[in-house]
Amino acid sequence: MNLDTLLVYTAASALLAVTPGPTMLLALSNGITGGMRRARWGMMGAVLGSSIVIAVVALGLGSLLAASEWLFNALRWAGVFYLVYLGLKLWRSPVEDMEAMLSHPHTAPQGPQAFARSLTVALSNPKSVLFFAAFLPQFIDTTAPQAPQYLVLGAIFVVLDTFIMIGYALAGTQAVRWLSRRGLQRMNRGCAAGMWALAATLAFWRRPGA
Template identity: 70%
Template sequence: MTLDTLLLFMIASVALAITPGPTMLLAMSNGIAGGMRAAVWGIAGASLGTAILVAVVALGLGSLLAASEGLFNAIRVAGVAYLVWLGVKMWRSEPIDIHAALAASPADILRGRTAFLRSLTVALSNPKTLLFFAAFLPQFVTTTSPQIQQYVVLGTIFIGIDTCVMLGYAAAGTQAVRWLSRRSLRMVNRGCAAGMWLLAATLAVWRRPGA
């Protein structure tokens, strides 16, 4: 793997990371609902999910999903249902009271764990992401060299870039809490919910090339 290949991969990863997706919307939503503490927990969950998907591709298991229409559809249905449910939760959620949020409490830990599990589930419940990684990552891997180490390097770079972008989304969410009215925050929550439903609809109708 050459330096030029790594630079090209980094540019492509930045372009992919800044595109709004479910984990990015969750980062912003977690920042609004629980501040940076909850958002960081959620980012950790999303990053762990991405690491698992990269490991699955590196081990060659992504080809199993690509070959099995039944398995792909089962995971897709589960992913669509979860995104719809998450959108309903966001739509119904009440905007945070900034004065109450500034007072630290043990509930912050529970909220953080909830954000972690929610983001991890979203990251793992999208078969489209796994197939994308299966098609994207091998283009930057040199087949004549040990491949596992290269996947580790590529996965680390992508997760690092993705984490930085999610932190930006989360920071935007925390600033929204401070500067927007409760009515405006409710609209932001519902906008994120609508985004989740749009992503669910996209996943529901998406077909793999050649399918």
């Protein structure tokens, strides 16, 4: 794998990561509702989920998902229902006193729930598995050992994804400082609407050639 290949891959991965997806919307929402303390938990869940997906692809299990219509549809609908559920939770969640929460970090919501949500979202999206199954092999030199190459490419994507999630979470914490309670509620509901839009996209999405 040469430097030119790595640069092209890095640019493509950054473009993919910066596009608003469910884990990015969760990072933004976590930043609003619990500050960076809660957002860190969510980012750890998303990073673990992405790492597992990349490992699955590297082990060849992505090909199994691509070949099995039943398995693909089961995972797809699980992802749809979970995104709809998350959207409902975000829509209904009350906007708490964020100023007090920022002044007293120990009052921030517990993070394990944010971790579990982000991990589940990252694992229940078959589009990401199929994307990586089609995307990563294009940058693999088949004449060299493949495991180290997958490790390097996976690490690059995870690092980029993490930094971009931090940006989304920080945007959420700044929204807390600059927006009114009504504005915060609208932003939270905007994240909910984004979840529902992603769920609809996933529900009607068909694999190329299907």
